[in-house]
Amino acid sequence: MASETEKTQALLYSCSTASLVSSLGLGMFCLVADRLLQFTFIQQNDWLRALSDNAVHCVIGMWSWAVVIGVKKKTDLGEILLAGFLASVIDIDHFLLAGSLSLKAALSLPRRPFLHCSTVIPVVVLTLKLTMLLFKLKDSWCFLPWMLFISWTSHHIRDGTRHGLWMCPFGKTSPLPFWLYVIITSSLPHICSIVMYLTGTRQVMSSKHGIRIDV
Numbered sequence: 001m002a003s004e005t006e007k008t009q010a011l012l013y014s015c016s017t018a019s020l021v022s023s024l025g026l027g028m029f030c031l032v033a034d035r036l037l038q039f040t041f042i043q044q045n046d047w048l049r050a051l052s053d054n055a056v057h058c059v060i061g062m063w064s065w066a067v068v069i070g071v072k073k074k075t076d077l078g079e080i081l082l083a084g085f086l087a088s089v090i091d092i093d094h095f096l097l098a099g100s101l102s103l104k105a106a107l108s109l110p111r112r113p114f115l116h117c118s119t120v121i122p123v124v125v126l127t128l129k130l131t132m133l134l135f136k137l138k139d140s141w142c143f144l145p146w147m148l149f150i151s152w153t154s155h156h157i158r159d160g161t162r163h164g165l166w167m168c169p170f171g172k173t174s175p176l177p178f179w180l181y182v183i184i185t186s187s188l189p190h191i192c193s194i195v196m197y198l199t200g201t202r203q204v205m206s207s208k209h210g211i212r213i214d215v
Helices: 004-015 017-036 046-069 076-091 093-096 120-134 145-163 180-197 203-207
Strands: none
Touching: 017 046, 017 145, 017 180, 046 076, 046 145, 046 180, 076 145, 120 145, 145 180, 180 203
16 A cells, blocks of 8 residues: 555646656647648648648647656657547548548548547447456556547547537537647546546556556
């Protein structure tokens, strides 16, 4: 059992100056990147628009996870790259629904593809968590459900500024205000970091990432 001082340090980590500055930078990136994507030469080219949009999803996913773990050593970069991959790979469902590798078909779907249903996120995260417990992978891969949650949620929140959040089978929301998207995206890593502490995930991650946290 950790001392009260160690527990306090655990909570303060998610609100450290470095992590807060990183989150501010993430919010600024969201502001700048999405404004740049509005340039006419990008919007008029389907490939450039799709690749640029997916790249922004990827960067947000990587940045968000970097805020959570802090970049302590080179091996952390692997996790950060995985977070970016998870944040961007969602868009493959456009091609799956289209049944074609044609970008034009993927951008002209009659409905939103299944991975863009926001209620899928908790289902997949909990299923992954239970699977890890079943195969006793809790210690070595304890971060994965949280990484998946942050990466996919950041993707959905950003898409929500254009289409709203699709909460199947309950319907969808109105498009999210841009300012709300920026605030949620920049604060999500801190919220998850605190919940990870409360659920004990930080205890396992502490030795892996060099974070002095023990619960």
